[in-house]
Amino acid sequence: MNYQNILSETQGAVAIITINRPKKLNALNRETIQELHEAFNEANEDDAIKVIIVTGSGDKAFVAGADISEFANYSVKEGKNLAAKGQALLFDFIENLSTPVIAAINGFALGGGLELAMACHFRVASDNAKMGLPEVSLGVIPGYGGTQRLPQLIGKGRAMEMIMTASMIDAETACSYGLVNHVKKQEELISFCQNISAKILRNSTVAIGAAIKAINANFKDGINGFDIEIKQFGKCFGTEDFAEGTTAFLQKRKADFPGNRD
The missing domain is CATH 3.90.226.10 (2-enoyl-CoA Hydratase; Chain A, domain 1)
Known part of the structure; x- marks a missing residue:
């Protein structure tokens, strides 16, 4: 553009x-x-x-x-x-x-x-x-x-x-x-x-995006940042990045995150 x-x-x-x-x-x-x-x-x-x-x-x-x-x-x-x-x-x-x-x-x-x-x-x-x-x-x-x-x-x-x-x-x-x-x-x-x-x-873009949401939530009126952290933490378990990250760790290799966003 x-x-x-x-x-x-x-x-x-x-x-x-x-x-x-x-x-x-x-x-x-x-x-x-x-x-x-x-x-x-x-x-x-x-x-x-x-x-x-x-x-x-x-x-x-x-x-x-x-x-x-x-x-x-x-x-x-x-x-x-x-x-x-x-x-x-x-x-x-x-x-x-x-x-x-x-x-x-x-x-x-x-x-x-x-x-x-x-x-x-x-x-x-x-x-x-x-x-x-x-x-x-x-x-x-x-x-x-x-x-x-x-x-x-x-x-x-x-x-x-x-x-x-x-x-x-x-x-x-x-x-x-x-x-x-x-x-x-x-x-x-x-x-x-x-x-x-x-x-x-080097890190998971999906997890980074979730971290941004959780951190920002603490500064918003009427929103419990801890609740947002728990929600975003749980959502990470359903992502391809989490599967790749944990598998790579257990296999002692560098993770190759697919980075598929919502």
């Missing part, structure tokens, strides 16, 4: 999606959010794709935020619809994909950019990365899940401070907070994410 604002390529079983608006520091507008949805959906539907890496073009920004010019004059209703549609179309969508998504944060990840990274299953940052949710400096709050995911990742107090002060933190601080898993030199960022992907590729 041809895109205007993103690039999508496949390297073996790994899809790399790049937000490509360098003149706008890869800021998210409606068209880019729609294209990202389509690219992520296409990769997730492709059984040959086992991992997705998302990053930004250039060496300055992952995503520097939302394109403010699009919504500066919105009404209350339009603002609410903007957040609701964006969350459903992209941020919640990514979080609940069965294919693992790694955010390779290669520079500024601000506002909607940090919210995009937080929607991914985990994050790796370049050593020049800066992260923050500066929305209150514009008289608004994070609207793409930032007030929910940031406290989940770094704790309520630190999230309150970051949001209230509209301050940025550097990559090492983000790592110490648990916001990102690793910090690497920019030129090593994608190769490091590919190395993590290679480790993921």
Whole structure:
């Protein structure tokens, strides 16, 4: 598929999606959010794709935020619809994909950019990365899940401070907070994410998808994460991947998972 604002390529079983608006520091507008949805959906539907890496073009920004010019004059209703549609179309969508998504944060990840990274299953940052949710400096709050995911990742107090002060933190601080898993030199960022992907590729995609569902369930109101874990654990016993994994273990050989998804 041809895109205007993103690039999508496949390297073996790994899809790399790049937000490509360098003149706008890869800021998210409606068209880019729609294209990202389509690219992520296409990769997730492709059984040959086992991992997705998302990053930004250039060496300055992952995503520097939302394109403010699009919504500066919105009404209350339009603002609410903007957040609701964006969350459903992209941020919640990514979080609940069965294919693992790694955010390779290669520079500024601000506002909607940090919210995009937080929607991914985990994050790796370049050593020049800066992260923050500066929305209150514009008289608004994070609207793409930032007030929910940031406290989940770094704790309520630190999230309150970051949001209230509209301050940025550097990559090492983000790592110490648990916001990102690793910090690497920019030129090593994608190769490091590919190395993590290679480790993921050794394992059952069916089991990984089940683990994502169980882990996410713990953060959803009204849902007992332990119950979801039990259900997903039981479902694994009926899969071809479980049969292959246990047989390979008993036969002392490397498993060759068929990876047949539901």
